[in-house]
Amino acid sequence: SAVISQKPSRDICQRGTSLTIQCQVDSQVTMMFWYRQQPGQSLTLIATANQGSEATYESGFVIDKFPISRPNLTFSTLTVSNMSPEDSSIYLCSVDVGTDTQYFGPGTRLTVL
Amino acid sequence: GENVEQHPSTLSVQEGDSAVIKCTYSDSASNYFPWYKQELGKRPQLIIDIRSNVGEKKDQRIAVTLNKTAKHFSLHITETQPEDSAVYFCAASRHGDYKLSFGAGTTVTVRA
Numbered sequence: 001s002a003v004i005s006q007k008p009s010r011d012i013c014q015r016g017t018s019l020t021i022q023c024q025v026d027s028q029v030t031m032m033f034w035y036r037q038q039p040g041q042s043l044t045l046i047a048t049a050n051q052g053s054e055a056t057y058e059s060g061f062v063i064d065k066f067p068i069s070r071p072n073l074t075f076s077t078l079t080v081s082n083m084s085p086e087d088s089s090i091y092l093c094s095v096d097v098g099t100d101t102q103y104f105g106p107g108t109r110l111t112v113l
Numbered sequence: 114g115e116n117v118e119q120h121p122s123t124l125s126v127q128e129g130d131s132a133v134i135k136c137t138y139s140d141s142a143s144n145y146f147p148w149y150k151q152e153l154g155k156r157p158q159l160i161i162d163i164r165s166n167v168g169e170k171k172d173q174r175i176a177v178t179l180n181k182t183a184k185h186f187s188l189h190i191t192e193t194q195p196e197d198s199a200v201y202f203c204a205a206s207r208h209g210d211y212k213l214s215f216g217a218g219t220t221v222t223v224r225a
Binding site for chain 2: 031033041042043044045048058092096100101102103104105106107
């Protein structure tokens with residue numbers, strides 16, 4: 001498995017502002033992902049964070065709203081831009097350790113007022 | 114893309130009884146099927162997974178079965194305990210695609 005940390009663990013933000021979430025892994029991994037989990041819902045993949053190239057976004061998610069960085073094989077950031085109350089969710093990063101198996105970070109609980 | 118359906122959405126069982134959650138998938142090329150357990154306020158935790166070259170896998174009180182022909186897979190929890198109370202998610206992916214498609218989740222409550 002892998003040890004995954006996320007910062008911040010939670011935040012309360014005003015609408016129109018942006019928040020950057022960090023994901024750190026204790027070992028180098030090829031694949032990192034960002035998910036959104038709305039209250040009481042399942043997990044929805046936002047994008048795959050590719051090292052050295054632009055992220056690959058899923059249908060319904062765009063780079064302008066959710067810019068992602070992946071500067072190396074152990075770190076990624078997700079920014080939620082120009083936030084509205086509808087962006088209130090838990091945001092989770094995950095890593096694939098090389099066997100299709102994904103492990104999740106602890107999540108960032110975002111509340112937008 | 115892949116569509117994963119999960120049933121039931123809620124399940125209440127008496128402690129010591131068995132619990133069964135079923136998922137169906139749409140993409141016949143899917144070949145990896147993990148199950149995650151998510152306790153309130155916690156991250157999803159991988160509890161068991163199965164690949165398409167295997168029909169059944171067991172780990173202590175939990176087991177997963179896969180029927181490739183019917184495109185469904187199930188999670189079985191035997192001798193349930195209060196600590197089994199959580200939301201369980203099934204998922205599916207294709208080898209090399211890496212992207213997981215999740216079911217809607219099942220809230221399991223074990224009554225003491």
